[in-house]
Amino acid sequence: MADRSLLVRALWFVFIGWWATPVVVNIAWFLNATVIGIPLGIALINLVPTVLSLKEPRERDTHEGRSQHSFVVRAVYFVFVGWWLSWFWANAAAFFAVTIIGLPIAFWMFNRLPYVTSLYRFDG
Structure with a gap:
């Protein structure tokens, strides 16, 4: 999917992303x-990250040449931490x-939320 323009992403954040993201997080x-x-x-x-600002991941399986952590590692991390x-x-x-x-801190933190939750690398 093509990246959306900065204007579209900013408008999304102003009208939807800022209030929808905490709702999605708390439901999750x-x-x-x-x-x-x-x-x-x-x-x-x-x-x-997508709900916040329509940010789409560039690649779902790898991040900077590294693959995702194994399912077992991610599951154990999720259960204990x-x-x-998150x-x-x-x-x-x-x-x-x-x-x-x-x-800016909020965007940085929300974009890293998948990793904080389950060590899922969201390369966006």
């Missing part, structure tokens, strides 16, 4: 707290997003 976190909802919760977390750390990380990013000064 709730789903992750239920065992049966984890697959959908992880899928929503991986969509956060990712599910709770909630704090995402809500801190949402706080930064509503401030003009913190906006």
Whole structure:
């Protein structure tokens, strides 16, 4: 898919991304707290950069020449760290997003949310 222009992405963020992203994050976190909802919760977390600013990943399988961590490593990380750390990380990013000064930090944090949650490399 072709990258969207900076103007389109900025308009998306101003009118939709800033409020939709925390909603998606908290729905994902709730789903992750239920065992049966984890697959959908992880899928929503991986969509956060797109929900925030229509940012599409350039490549889903590799990042700077490195492949994704194994499923087992990612699952163990998620169970012990990712599910709770991602909630704090995402809500801190949402706080930064509503401030003009913190906006660059918020974008940086939201774009790294898939990695914080499950070590998923979102090369965007």
